[in-house]
Amino acid sequence: MVAEKAFSQLRRGTLEFCVLALLQGEERYGFELVKELGEVDGLVTTEGTIYPLLARLRREGLVDTTWRESGSGPPRRYYQTTDQGRQALAAFVADWERFRNSVDNVLGRGRQG
Amino acid sequence: MNVKNDADRLVDDYLRRLAEAAEPLPEGRRTELVGEVTAHIAEARAEGAESEGEVREMLTRLGSPAEIVAAATDGLVLVEQSRLRSRDGAALLLLMFGGFFFLFGWFAGVVLLWTSDRWTTREKWVGTLLWPFGYAFPGFLLTYLPMDMPSWLAWPGWIVLIGGQTAIASLLFQNARPGRSTAG
Numbered sequence: 258m259v260a261e262k263a264f265s266q267l268r269r270g271t272l273e274f275c276v277l278a279l280l281q282g283e284e285r286y287g288f289e290l291v292k293e294l295g296e297v298d299g300l301v302t303t304e305g306t307i308y309p310l311l312a313r314l315r316r317e318g319l320v321d322t323t324w325r326e327s328g329s330g331p332p333r334r335y336y337q338t339t340d341q342g343r344q345a346l347a348a349f350v351a352d353w354e355r356f357r358n359s360v361d362n363v364l365g366r367g368r369q370g
Numbered sequence: 371m372n373v374k375n376d377a378d379r380l381v382d383d384y385l386r387r388l389a390e391a392a393e394p395l396p397e398g399r400r401t402e403l404v405g406e407v408t409a410h411i412a413e414a415r416a417e418g419a420e421s422e423g424e425v426r427e428m429l430t431r432l433g434s435p436a437e438i439v440a441a442a443t444d445g446l447v448l449v450e451q452s453r454l455r456s457r458d459g460a461a462l463l464l465l466m467f468g469g470f471f472f473l474f475g476w477f478a479g480v481v482l483l484w485t486s487d488r489w490t491t492r493e494k495w496v497g498t499l500l501w502p503f504g505y506a507f508p509g510f511l512l513t514y515l516p517m518d519m520p521s522w523l524a525w526p527g528w529i530v531l532i533g534g535q536t537a538i539a540s541l542l543f544q545n546a547r548p549g550r551s552t553a554g
Binding site: 311 | 399402403406407409410412413414416431432433434435437438439441442
């Protein structure tokens with residue numbers, strides 16, 4: 258239960274960078290992106306909440322959107338990272354690696370000792 | 371009752387609950403959110419979520435409308451409610467034009483006006499008592515009352531009747547805000 262809560266907070270904090278990573282250098286429309294994230298084990302619990310997240314990233318200038326015609330059905334809104342989004346992701350990746358190593362280190366130390 | 375209808379009903383019900391839950395969001399955010407989720411459902415169904423069971427599973431993966439809207443309100447300090455819901459818009463339209471439907475439509479408008487929380491009691495009285503039956507009122511006068519006024523008097527009279535109705539409707543339109551019915 259305690260672990261569950263911790264993971265829901267971790268998920269909330271890291272999901273937006275997973276979104277930025279998937280949208281880096283490749284534009285995707287919402288459904289495509291959500292499906293891809295949904296297939297990753299343990300990353301997304303409620304797929305619908307990715308849409309408010311995307312809207313926030315757009316308001317913060319980290320992603321851009323473009324409407325494009327689709328072969329079938331109505332036009333789709335495509336998302337892609339902006340320069341600002343790429344910088345935010347790069348900064349996060351550097352910190353994340355340090356953080357992850359530190360946590361692994363301490364957890365491992367606990368197991369040995 | 372075939373399978374497709376059941377699936378359609380599930381989707382309709384889901385989107386209705388989402389629109390309702392999203393009502394407190396500012397209009398731009400609400401439209402975008404409902405639009406994106408609607409598109410998601412359409413894409414999922416086009417890709418093969420057809421049966422009632424498949425649609426139900428797809429909606430479960432999306433999460434409940436309340437959860438999605440909660441994610442959209444995250445960090446939103448001021449939650450601004452939409453000023454006019456469709457029922458309030460209907461009230462204004464019925465007050466203006468409902469009189470043409472055997473007068474009944476206007477009474478329906480009055481009921482919607484008084485049961486709405488968007489206006490103060492005083493505004494409700496103004497909306498009810500001034501120019502009853504809306505634009506139908508001048509028509510009523512023209513048809514049933516002897517109108518042998520000289521034309522120099524008749525024209526200003528028409529302008530007052532029609533302009534007054536328009537002024538009241540726009541006053542109600544501009545003043546509509548959530549929760550005002552508690553004010554006097």
